[in-house]
Amino acid sequence: MKIVILTGAGVSAESGMGTFQDENGLWTQVNIEDVATPEAFARNPAKVHALYNARRSNCLKAEPNAAHFALAELQNSRHDVTLVTQNIDNLHERGGGTDVIHMHGELMKALCASCGAVWPAPEAMDKDDPCPSCGKPQTRPDIVWFGEIPYHMDRIERALSECDLFVAIGTSGAVYPAAGFVQMADAFGADTLELNLAPSDVQSAFAAHRYGPATEVVPQWVADMLGDPD
Incomplete structure (x- = not known):
């Protein structure tokens, strides 16, 4: 996938x-x-x-948390995962993430x-x-400051056009162009999922939702994706 x-x-x-x-x-x-x-x-x-x-x-x-480690585990699985972040920290990489696209x-x-x-x-x-x-x-x-163009947009848009599933994690849905990724993925036929502490500004655009702290909902979702009953 x-x-x-x-x-x-x-x-x-x-x-x-x-x-x-x-x-x-x-x-x-x-x-x-x-x-x-x-x-x-x-x-x-x-x-x-x-x-x-x-x-x-x-x-x-700061230290990477369970969400960072879980996403790195998913990247190393059978799934083809493109990891895009709005964050400017390096916690994904320090948690084992690879080829992280830092759009900001x-x-x-x-x-x-x-x-x-x-x-x-x-x-x-x-x-x-x-x-x-x-x-x-x-x-x-x-x-990338306000008023500047995010990095790697061509690569991100290409990945969105080819994916089977788009997942937004821990984002408010208030800052574009990232807030529009769900509509783009949906238009290309992908399933969509929001994992967040609370509903985002664009929650209605997602087909499914899981709410709670990232250190809880992300590892649970990754376990489901990997077929781990725990």
Whole structure:
């Protein structure tokens, strides 16, 4: 079976990575326009770097959870699994996931805004850091900010057009284009399933649903897919 899985912040929340909807989380303390747009970086790169340095430090302290491990197990099974994530953390990889498609970029990578070079990010980045390729002080996090085009869309859309099952896990369904993947998969004839803590904004577009913490519902679903009675 060909499966496309989309994961969002809810997969990593139980590992200590905050979500946009956390009542007292990081994103309630800052304005998106001040830290997560190209314009914000142009206005105040030091402020943007400070935020992502804090997020990177948080990511390094976090550990993959049962949902990450279960999805890695599914990837290593007889099924053909394309794993797409909106998350910028590396918990899928640290949980054993392979060939993870990071459509919103990766926190642990740096990008030169001048020449486009990409390299492993240090834990703390600074606005004066030179690009190792061109030498210009144009280093930014390799993150897709609001107003920018997500990465790997051609590959994702091709996988959606060919899959038998599309599963969205831990995503609010509030951010496009990812929120539209269920309609795309459905239009190509795939079955659709939502695994989430609560119904998403696009829950009515899914054929089936399972609700609960990711560390519970994801391993249970994977066990069912692998034919494990436990």
